[in-house]
Amino acid sequence: MERFTISLDESLARQFDQLIAGRGYSNRSEAVRDLIRGAIESDRQRETPAGHCVANLSYVYNHHERELAERLTGLQHDHHDLTVAAMHSHLDHDNCLESVILKGAAADVRHFADALMAERGVRHGKLNIIALEAEHHHAHDEHGEAHVHYRPAR
Template identity: 60%
Template sequence: MERFTISLSDELAAEFDQWIAARGYSNRSEAVRDLLRKEIETKRLKQDQAIYSIATLSYVYNHHERNLAERLTGHQHDAHDLVVSSMHVHLDHDDCLETLFLRGLTARIRAFADKLSAETGVRHASLNLVPVKMATGTHQHDHHGHSHSHIHPHS
């Protein structure tokens, strides 16, 4: 682990300590590491350097909209390699909230999210991407060698 020292004005240090306390960090180092990770991952996403991601796509829709639920389910089946899981919540008599958990190529996740979000009747769609490293390989688990992927967060 590499260590470095930074200098802050008293005012900035006090504000940073308040920010740290409000979020429940135990020390400044953890807070700085998380801020750096966030900035680096944001840059990767903006510059299309994040090849793989895990993500959540949340959206609200009116389940009375003609065939919308069926269309949304159809899109999910078409992207079964991206969709890991879904959660469905009834908000009221008309509206539902659905959150999809996704994993795969970032470009495909974005395209899938755009397709679902553009469906007539889908409102308030929000995609949260987390860039990851994806490694595929074969190794032993309980004496059974098989090929599968491992997902690792960056840094």
């Protein structure tokens, strides 16, 4: 096991101790290891997988922002081949949360999500991508047409 030392100011150390106590860690080392693992996994998630994916794009926006809701809906319609479903929730008098389920080529999903999150007025955008792998080809209809099923990559 490799050891290293970090320095924290008193306020940050106190907040960290409260966090690890609240999560039930027995010591700082265990908590730091989990934080590092989480950061590594988070960084891995930011890489766009090759092939196909399913994804959830969540974001908050102010519905009073001039024509923003129409622009967001227009983007979803322009990419109807990627947009599986959308849920809209009113957070307060001004802000809305949308969660959009996407499915398709990973590069196309990432490009669409980046464009939507870049719209002026969109806040707190987050994309969670799950890589898919082709399962098998088989026919379902009376014409013997084959198609591909995708499942989460292992």
